[in-house]
Amino acid sequence: MNVTGIVTEYNPFHYGHELHLSQSQKITNADIIICVMSGNFMQRGTPAIIDKWKRTEMALKAGVDLVLELPTIYSISSAEFFAFGSISLLNSLNIVNNICFGSESGDIKLIKEISKILVEEPLLFKNLLKSNLNNGLPFAKSRCNALLTYIKNSNINLKNIDTIESFLNSSNNILAIEYCKSLIKLNSNITPYTIKREGSNYNDLDLPVHTLASASAIRNNIYIEKNLESCKNFMPKYSFDILFNSTYPDLNKMFQLIKYTLITNPTILNEIPECSEGLDNKILNNLSSAKSLNELIMLCKSKRYTYTRISRVLCQCYLGITKDILNLRSTEPTYTRVLGLNSKGAIALKEIKKKSNLQIVNKISKSSLNDMLNFDIKSTNLYSLINSSISFNNDFKQSPIIFKI
Numbered sequence: 001m002n003v004t005g006i007v008t009e010y011n012p013f014h015y016g017h018e019l020h021l022s023q024s025q026k027i028t029n030a031d032i033i034i035c036v037m038s039g040n041f042m043q044r045g046t047p048a049i050i051d052k053w054k055r056t057e058m059a060l061k062a063g064v065d066l067v068l069e070l071p072t073i074y075s076i077s078s079a080e081f082f083a084f085g086s087i088s089l090l091n092s093l094n095i096v097n098n099i100c101f102g103s104e105s106g107d108i109k110l111i112k113e114i115s116k117i118l119v120e121e122p123l124l125f126k127n128l129l130k131s132n133l134n135n136g137l138p139f140a141k142s143r144c145n146a147l148l149t150y151i152k153n154s155n156i157n158l159k160n161i162d163t164i165e166s167f168l169n170s171s172n173n174i175l176a177i178e179y180c181k182s183l184i185k186l187n188s189n190i191t192p193y194t195i196k197r198e199g200s201n202y203n204d205l206d207l208p209v210h211t212l213a214s215a216s217a218i219r220n221n222i223y224i225e226k227n228l229e230s231c232k233n234f235m236p237k238y239s240f241d242i243l244f245n246s247t248y249p250d251l252n253k254m255f256q257l258i259k260y261t262l263i264t265n266p267t268i269l270n271e272i273p274e275c276s277e278g279l280d281n282k283i284l285n286n287l288s289s290a291k292s293l294n295e296l297i298m299l300c301k302s303k304r305y306t307y308t309r310i311s312r313v314l315c316q317c318y319l320g321i322t323k324d325i326l327n328l329r330s331t332e333p334t335y336t337r338v339l340g341l342n343s344k345g346a347i348a349l350k351e352i353k354k355k356s357n358l359q360i361v362n363k364i365s366k367s368s369l370n371d372m373l374n375f376d377i378k379s380t381n382l383y384s385l386i387n388s389s390i391s392f393n394n395d396f397k398q399s400p401i402i403f404k405i
Contacts, residue, residue: 003348004030004098005090005190007070007083007179009038011048011219012243013058014235016198016212021062023195024100032348034096035064036086037339038075039376040383041319043082045312047249049219051389053398054242056340060403061238066345067401069337071372072379073328076315078274081329083178084185088332091188094355095348098191101179104170106196111173113156114147114164115180125150144168172197207234222248249387255293257385258318262287271323275313279305283313319379328372335359335373340401363399 006024010017025033037059039052048055056067074085090096103111117125128149132142144165151164167173180192198212207217213234221227222243232240261268262284269280282300290296297310336358341349353360361368364377377395384392391397 001031001095001347001351002029002098003032003034003096004028004100005034005036005093005096006064006100007036007086007090008059009042009048009075009215010055010058011038011042011215012050012055012235013062013239014213014215014218016214018062018236019198019212020100020102020195021064024193025063027193027195028098028100028191030098032065032344033063034066034068034090034093034345034348035059036068036070036089039069039072040380041072041076041315043075043077043079043312044308045076045310045315047251047254047315047383047386049222049248050243050246051383051387052339053401054246054389056401057403058239058242060340060342060401062236064345066341066348067339069339069376071333071337072319072376073325073372074333076312076319077329078312079174079178080181083175084182085329085333087179087182087188087190088186089336089358091183091186091190092332092356092358093336093352095351096190098193099179099183100193100195101172101176102197103172103176103194104197105167105173105176106194108192108194110167111176111194112180112192113151114168115177115184117147117150118177119181119184122150122154124153140168141165207231223251247387247389249383251293251386254318254386255290255296258293258314259287261317261320268317268320269313271321271326272313272316273326274309274316277304279310279313283310319375319382325371325375328375333358333372334370335361335368337361337364337373337376338400340403342403342405344405364395 004024008017021033024030037055040048042048052069059067068089070086070089074082090099105111125146128146129142132145133139137145148164176194183190183192207213207221207230211234218231218234221230228244266284269275269283279300282305286296286299290299293314297307300310301307338349338360359368380390380395381392384390384394
């Protein structure tokens with residue numbers, strides 16, 4: 001049984017995801033596709049446009065065999081922790097042979113080589129990085145220069161290394177590197193593959209003339225342009241139909257609840273490592289003048305503070321993050337929550353139960369609870385406050401979706 005893992009958000013599922021899924025199956029010759037999917041909150045610090053059960057339904061209709069939930073503590077974190085949680089979960093299943101992810105470069109050799117350097121940190125690279133930092137360069141630029149010089153001086157035969165700065169500034173490449181770093185750190189036997197991203201860029205907000213729009217553009221046309229119909233040509237019919245018949249998060253309500261949290265407990269910002277270098281003061285100083293969540297983020301945004309970083313900090317505030325919970329990001333999950341499966345997924349799940357030490361959670365009970373899972377439940381309850389599609393304590397009521405092929 002040849003099993004391929006993929007890591008997704010499907011926020012929402014579109015033709016780009018469909019292409020990735022079909023190519024992943026093709027280049028790995030997979031018998032079974034297992035998808036690790038973010039729950040109700042995304043890596044960019046936003047609530048999912050539709051809840052995890054509806055997105056699971058999209059995944060199963062697209063051909064995924066088994067959908068497992070990425071614990072929330074990883075899904076709302078930076079690329080490093082997001083990738084570590086995803087890879088450690090797939091690795092702990094003990095049945096996954098391959099992982100296939102998208103990247104702007106499509107060059108797995110370059111991705112693996114850079115990942116190896118960043119994990120091993122050879123002395124020459126460390127000295128080059130330190131020298132760049134001492135010269136006053138920002139960390140990202142320092143790391144880029146150090147990598148380029150190290151690769152050239154080490155006679156590593158790689159193509160297109162002169163474009164390494166743009167490579168390191170591309171969203172999917174960054175995640176690809178973190179996936180491979182995690183594979184190295186975990187000494188995993190999973191083989192990585194990458195597919196070159198086609199169509200719109202990850203952050204593009206405009207719908208293109210071709211059919212491969214970004215999920216960001218689709219969400220933008222729903223939230224900002226209020227024009228769901230314009231998204232119809234960019235996703236499969238089953239995905240559009242689910243989206244059309246769904247309710248979306250009330251971002252204004254989320255903003256009001258974030259304001260309440262920051263007014264009553266401003267020290268919560270001290271619990272969040274990404275809220276450093278004065279970002280906490282900038283958020284608090286702009287809180288009274290901002291009229292929306294997006295406006296607050298834009299008022300705080302600068303070269304030092306990226307939009308995604310601020311969004312993630314505010315999302316973590318909304319979820320009532322603490323240092324103790326954040327510390328869980330450095331540990332491997334001890335359980336896996338099954339969101340949905342088909343008949344082939346049932347075969348895979350049977351093998352996982354034989355070969356893995358993970359606790360398999362189909363429906364949550366008090367006996368299955370731990371700190372990480374408790375945070376998942378809390379997150380779902382907070383999602384239910386801004387999206388009526390699911391009820392309070394939904395995680396205790398919902399069983400996995402069984403999809404008949």
